[in-house]
Amino acid sequence: MNQQRVNYRNNLNVMEVYNPYRFGNIYKLPNGKVQYRISGYYPGEDKVLLRFGVLPVKAKISELQGVLVDEFLLHQLGFVKDKLDAKFWKKDNLIIYLVAKGKFRAAYETEIYNRIFHYLHQLQNLYYSHTGAEIN
Numbered sequence: 001m002n003q004q005r006v007n008y009r010n011n012l013n014v015m016e017v018y019n020p021y022r023f024g025n026i027y028k029l030p031n032g033k034v035q036y037r038i039s040g041y042y043p044g045e046d047k048v049l050l051r052f053g054v055l056p057v058k059a060k061i062s063e064l065q066g067v068l069v070d071e072f073l074l075h076q077l078g079f080v081k082d083k084l085d086a087k088f089w090k091k092d093n094l095i096i097y098l099v100a101k102g103k104f105r106a107a108y109e110t111e112i113y114n115r116i117f118h119y120l121h122q123l124q125n126l127y128y129s130h131t132g133a134e135i136n
Helices: 071-076 120-131
Strands: 006-009 014-017 026-028 035-042 047-052 055-060 088-091 094-100 103-108 111-117
Touching: 026 120, 035 055, 094 120, 103 120, 111 120
Parallel strands: none
Antiparallel strands: 006 014, 026 035, 035 047, 047 055, 088 094, 094 103, 103 111
């Protein structure tokens, strides 16, 4: 999974999303059946505390797997498909564009991002950087 620094820009300021393992980000473990939210870190260790409901799970960061974004997930998150072009989805002035299966780009108000994203945690960071709220 790509762990490089990413800059997201909005009209007021630039917010650098430097930690792909931000509190609240959703990942899955190798079993792939359950999605967990990051709820804590273990200082000095390469581990995070994950939660699924009230169930705490300690996991190595290297075990975390991204949750792929698809049209069903966008609908679950409250994005609305454009009536004229089904490749566009919108929520709170954030527009998501389906480039190819499993590959998305985003635009916010007047800014277009050339970076393609695939995973839910990337979409969460993008949404948070513009709205200051978690995407649910």
